[in-house]
Amino acid sequence: MAEAGRAADEATDRLPAETVAAKVTFVAFGDAALLISAATDRSAGLASWSGMVAAAIDDARLNTPAIGRPVPTHASILVPFDPLALDLDDAIRIARDATASVANPPQASATKPDPGAAWPPLVEIAVRYGGADGPDLDLVSDAVGLRPADVVELHAEARYRVLFLGFAPGFAYLGGLPSALVMARRRSPRERVPAGSVAIAGEETAVYPLAMPGGWRLIGRTDAVLFDPGADPPARLRAGMEVRFVPVTRT
Amino acid sequence: MTTSAGANPLEVALEILEGGVLTTVQDAGRPDWTHLGVPESGAADAWSLTVANLLAGNEPGAAALELTLAGPTLAIHHPIRIGLAGADLGARIRGGRRLLPGRSHHLRAGDLVEFIADPAADRDLGLRVYLAVRGGIDVPIVLGSRSTCLAGGFGGFAGRALRAGDRLGSGNHASGDHASGRPAQGTGGPASAELVWPAADRPVRSGSPGPRPSVLRVLAGPASGLDALAAAAWRVAAAADRVGVRLEGASLPPGIGGETTTQGVSWGAIQVPPDGRPIVLGADHQVTGGYRVVGVVISADLPILGQLRPGAAVRLVEVDRVTAVAALREQRAAFLAAAAALVEAAGWDALVDSAGG
Numbered sequence: 001m002a003e004a005g006r007a008a009d010e011a012t013d014r015l016p017a018e019t020v021a022a023k024v025t026f027v028a029f030g031d032a033a034l035l036i037s038a039a040t041d042r043s044a045g046l047a048s049w050s051g052m053v054a055a056a057i058d059d060a061r062l063n064t065p066a067i068g069r070p071v072p073t074h075a076s077i078l079v080p081f082d083p084l085a086l087d088l089d090d091a092i093r094i095a096r097d098a099t100a101s102v103a104n105p106p107q108a109s110a111t112k113p114d115p116g117a118a119w120p121p122l123v124e125i126a127v128r129y130g131g132a133d134g135p136d137l138d139l140v141s142d143a144v145g146l147r148p149a150d151v152v153e154l155h156a157e158a159r160y161r162v163l164f165l166g167f168a169p170g171f172a173y174l175g176g177l178p179s180a181l182v183m184a185r186r187r188s189p190r191e192r193v194p195a196g197s198v199a200i201a202g203e204e205t206a207v208y209p210l211a212m213p214g215g216w217r218l219i220g221r222t223d224a225v226l227f228d229p230g231a232d233p234p235a236r237l238r239a240g241m242e243v244r245f246v247p248v249t250r251t
Numbered sequence: 252m253t254t255s256a257g258a259n260p261l262e263v264a265l266e267i268l269e270g271g272v273l274t275t276v277q278d279a280g281r282p283d284w285t286h287l288g289v290p291e292s293g294a295a296d297a298w299s300l301t302v303a304n305l306l307a308g309n310e311p312g313a314a315a316l317e318l319t320l321a322g323p324t325l326a327i328h329h330p331i332r333i334g335l336a337g338a339d340l341g342a343r344i345r346g347g348r349r350l351l352p353g354r355s356h357h358l359r360a361g362d363l364v365e366f367i368a369d370p371a372a373d374r375d376l377g378l379r380v381y382l383a384v385r386g387g388i389d390v391p392i393v394l395g396s397r398s399t400c401l402a403g404g405f406g407g408f409a410g411r412a413l414r415a416g417d418r419l420g421s422g423n424h425a426s427g428d429h430a431s432g433r434p435a436q437g438t439g440g441p442a443s444a445e446l447v448w449p450a451a452d453r454p455v456r457s458g459s460p461g462p463r464p465s466v467l468r469v470l471a472g473p474a475s476g477l478d479a480l481a482a483a484a485w486r487v488a489a490a491a492d493r494v495g496v497r498l499e500g501a502s503l504p505p506g507i508g509g510e511t512t513t514q515g516v517s518w519g520a521i522q523v524p525p526d527g528r529p530i531v532l533g534a535d536h537q538v539t540g541g542y543r544v545v546g547v548v549i550s551a552d553l554p555i556l557g558q559l560r561p562g563a564a565v566r567l568v569e570v571d572r573v574t575a576v577a578a579l580r581e582q583r584a585a586f587l588a589a590a591a592a593l594v595e596a597a598g599w600d601a602l603v604d605s606a607g608g
Contacts, residue, residue, distance in 0.1 A: 030470050030547025031575040033517045054286065071285050071515030073539055078515025080282070083550065083576050084583065165288040166513060166539030169403040173513070210403060227287075229393050229405040235287040 024099055026092045031083045033068075036095050037076040046075040047163035047175060049102065051239040053077050056098035064094060072164050072239065074173075123241055125207065125224050126248045127156070127198050133221035140200070140217050143183055152247055154178045155219065160205060160243040165235060170209035170227025172237035177205050189215035196222045198245065205245075209235075220245075262420040263328045264384055270414035271323035271366065273492075276388050276407035277381075277534075279312030281396035285538040291518060292398035292406065295493055295534045295557030296379055298586070299337035299352075302448050303381035305590055306334025306355040308597075313387035314397035314422070316413070318380050320560070322366025323413065325382075327358045331421065332385040336448065338377025338558055341368040352380055355446040377558035386421035401493065401535060446597055450589035464564035465555055467531070467548045468578065469521065471569055474543040476507035478569070480521065480529060485565040488528075493535040495522075496559055503527040509543050516540040519548035519556065521567070531556060549575035551582045 029035040036053060038046050050072035057070040057079055068080030081091045129152040130137040141148040160174035167173075177200060185201040190213060193199070197208040199216030208214055209227035222245075226236045237243065267274070277300065280293020294300035294317055301311040309315075315334075316323075322340045335342060335352045342350035345363040350356050358364065368376075390397050390408050399407025408417060464484065471477040483501030490497040508523035516522070520532045522542035531548060532540075533556065548556055549570065559565065570578075 027473050028470065028572065029473060029544070030517055030519055030549070031572060031579065032550050033515075033547075035473060035514065037514075069283050069285050071538055073513045073515055075512060076514045078517065080517060084580055088572065164539075165286060166515075167288055167537055169284075169287065169289045169400070169405075171288045212402060227403070229400075229403065233287070234284070234289075234394060 026095055028088055029078060033078055033080040034088065034091055034095060035076055035078055036099060047072070047173075048161075048240060050075060050077050051164065052102045053099050056101045057095065060094050060098050067091065067094065071166070073166060074163065121242075122159075123237065123243045124246050125198075125222050125243060127220040127222050127245045128249075129155075129198075129220040129247055134198070134219040136199075136217040137219045140181070140183060140219055144180055146180065151181065151219065154181055155200070155205065156245045156247050158244075160245075162237045162239050162241040162243060163204070164239050165237070168208070168210060168212055169229070170235040170237070172206060172226070172235070172239075172241075172243075174205045174243055175203070177203050179203075183217060185215040186217065187215075189213050193218065194221065196224065196226075198222055220247075262389070263418040264331055264386075264421040265328060265364075265419050266326040267413045267415055267417040267419075268324040268326055268363070270412060270417075271318055272321045273317075273319040274323045274413040275317050275399040275401070276314050276390050276397055276413075276419075277317040277399060278314040278387075278397045280534065281394055281398055281400070281406070284394050285515075288538055289394060290400060290402060290535045290538060292396065292400050292493075293534050294381060294398075296337055296377075296381070296554040297557075298554035298582075299379070299557075300381045300383075301586070302336035302353070303334040303383035304387075305593055306336065306353075306446050306448060307332055307383035307385045308355075309334070309383055309385065309387050313383065314390060314407075315381050315383035315388060318366070318382060320378055321368065322380065324366075325364040327360060327362040327364065329360055329421075331358050332356070333358060334383040334446075335380060336383075337380035340366045340376075340380050342366050342380070342382075353448040357445070376560065378560045379557060384419075384421045386423055389420040389422035402537075446593060448589060449592040449596070450585060464566045465559060466566050466568055467552050467556060468570045468575065469546040469548055469567050470572060470575055471546050472544075474511070474523075474545050476503070476523065476543070477521075477546040477567070479503050479507055480523075480545060481567045481569050483567075485529070485567070487559045487561050487563045487565060489561045491559065491561050493533050495530045495532045495536055496556065498529045498531065498565060503529075507543070507545065510541050511543055513539050513541045514544075516544060517547060519550070519553055520544045521546045521548065533557065549578060551575065551578035 023039045025037050025039050027035050054070040054072035054077050061067045066082040066085035071078040079095055137148050141151050158176055158178050160176040163173045163175045165172050181200055182203050192211055193208045193214035195211045197218045198220040199206055199218050201216040207226055277294045280291045282291050303315055304311050304313045332355055334355045337352055339352050345365050393406040404410040485498040486500040488497040488499040508525045508527045518532055522530045522540055523545055524542045
């Protein structure tokens with residue numbers, strides 16, 4: 001199942017640029033936003049395309065302040081705008097121009113950085129795996145049929161790419177989880193996940209920046225501060241960054 | 252040594268004696284950090300926030316208190332002008348007069364403001380009332396806003412709801428006080444009479460348990476299924492907060508709810524999870540969501556959404572985009588006309604600058 005999902009991702013990753021561009025749709029999302037979507041069967045690998053479109057729209061905002069901050073996700077970008085200052089048709093035209101300006105939707109997935117591209121420095125996050133810090137590690141181990149130590153090794157070996165931020169302040173969706181660790185989220189979320197919890201769900205991994213309710217599987221915990229509203233920038237991780245988890249032993 | 256927190260004692264305008272159900276500092280919100288997962292926050296009923304601020308003589312988006320369902324008890328330490336707008340939660344001065352929403356009021360040092368709901372008084376209560384003090388609530392700006400981000404634990408007053416012992420100062424955000432930068436101190440200025448907002452103080456048709464349902468006008472999509480929601484009679488569930496309002500009371504045909512790829516969502520979006528119980532997103536909604544969105548409440552009706560009490564009857568009515576934008580334009584025009592009338596009544600030249608342009 002997990003293997004099949006990964007194969008589908010890779011097929012999408014190889015879509016030619018024109019194919020992606022031809023499948024982009026622009027639809028109203030209420031009266032004050034529009035949604036740009038790349039309508040593909042599988043969304044993985046398109047997050048960096050979404051990020052580039054969002055950046056192009058941010059550029060357009062300099063001339064059109066009626067457009068608000070775009071929110072990129074896996075394969076879509078939500079673009080808010082003031083409907084009293086901008087017609088939907090004009091907002092869509094600006095969104096189309098921004099999308100067209102992203103000449104080459106990425107063919108590389110989050111798991112396979114372009115060798116020639118200049119990526120931000122690798123961010124390393126020290127993690128205490130298992131025990132009280134990762135209460136779901138044994139459950140994950142049982143579910144995927146690996147020893148806990150192998151789960152840790154797989155998780156810490158992989159290089160991850162920040163796909164986008166969402167869900168909560170500073171919460172970064174990291175793509176590139178080894179397919180052997182793919183696992184559904186909990187049926188019913190925990191009422192309170194501790195800040196710094198390192199978690200997996202579906203084909204992604206993440207760090208909870210703050211204590212909050214959450215349904216991902218908790219396999220470890222870090223002391224790294226991922227969101228500080230007084231810092232500049234407030235979020236430690238940004239879309240496109242590369243991340244690696246480094247196992248540490250408890251002192 | 253004291254356990255209370257907040258403003259320097261010399262600058263304290265008011266002190267919280269009891270926190271109420273949920274009392275937070277909110278302003279016009281924090282829309283520019285959604286790409287980092289930071290919710291918009293801001294007043295759940297932005298219309299009433301603006302009215303309260305204009306009544307207090309403030310800039311429209313100044314920071315004020317958002318009071319929910321059962322209000323707090325406040326001790327007033329300085330003579331001060333306040334503006335009240337939104338639901339009538341039974342505000343009064345202890346041992347003294349009622350403080351009606353849609354009006355400004357002068358409070359004296361030593362006054363205790365309390366909220367005693369009169370269940371027989373009104374079948375059209377709403378949920379939230381905004382209390383603006385002249386000069387605005389003086390809390391630090393975090394990420395461009397004074398609003399409380401409850402999920403992130405920052406902004407507003409120490410990133411949390413107010414509770415007993417908290418002390419708040421007023422700022423210098425009165426509309427006439429920019430040049431001098433001095434803190435606004437209550438009753439000075441030409442408009443010492445109580446002001447009345449010269450129009451309905453909120454665009455709420457009905458916001459409470461009662462025979463008449465509140466109507467939320469909705470634009471369909473992106474997912475299909477709004478017609479089934481519009482055909483049903485809904486009630487606001489107990490799970491109603493600043494993040495979202497869950498609707499209950501009807502069962503939808505199977506196949507309408509479901510999960511989608513995570514996408515950006517906006518205030519007013521109607522998500523339908525697999526269990527078929529819709530959630531209408533509020534001011535503190537998460538910036539991304541993974542449930543199908545079958546419609547989005549029109550901008551003009553978001554203040555009504557912000558006033559829905561648990562138990563309130565709700566109907567969803569599909570409208571088209573032309574209607575939605577026209578409704579917003581009319582609301583804005585009516586607001587500006589009322590603001591201009593208020594300015595004239597107050598003899599308050601400075602207000603024109605902020606309210607009119």
